[in-house]
Amino acid sequence: MPTLTKLFTMEEASEHNTKDDCWVIIDGKVYDVSSYLDEHPGGDDVLLGVTGQDATDEFEDAGHSKSARDLMEKFFIGELDTTSSSIPELEIVKKAGKDIPQKFMEVTKQYWFVPVAVVGISVVVGFLYTRKK
Structure with missing residues (x-):
């Protein structure tokens, strides 16, 4: 029986943006890296700088190894729901633009x-x- 993957909206993920509650999104997958901050080889600043947002570009630019990619699975908590509505800030800009x-x-x-x-x-x-x- 296949396991169900939890879906998170970008808005939900962006609420987890502190040192005690740190989520990042990489390639559409959501990771809770709160417990990994102290162990991250690049320091916790790197993760805190992209917490609560899509960190795919930053992750790829850093050139992570296969072992780092394998380790990520330990922190996987769900996937980004791409069917949800757009980010609220975009709606505000759209309304003001009219x-x-x-x-x-x-x-x-x-x-x-x-x-x-x-x-x-x-x-x-x-x-x-x-x-x-």
């Missing part, structure tokens, strides 16, 4: 004289400069 064209038009209408003044001054300065020569 107002940008409207706000731009309001500012453009309110300060129309600024570009007109710049063009006018440029024409006068250019005319005076060419006239002196």
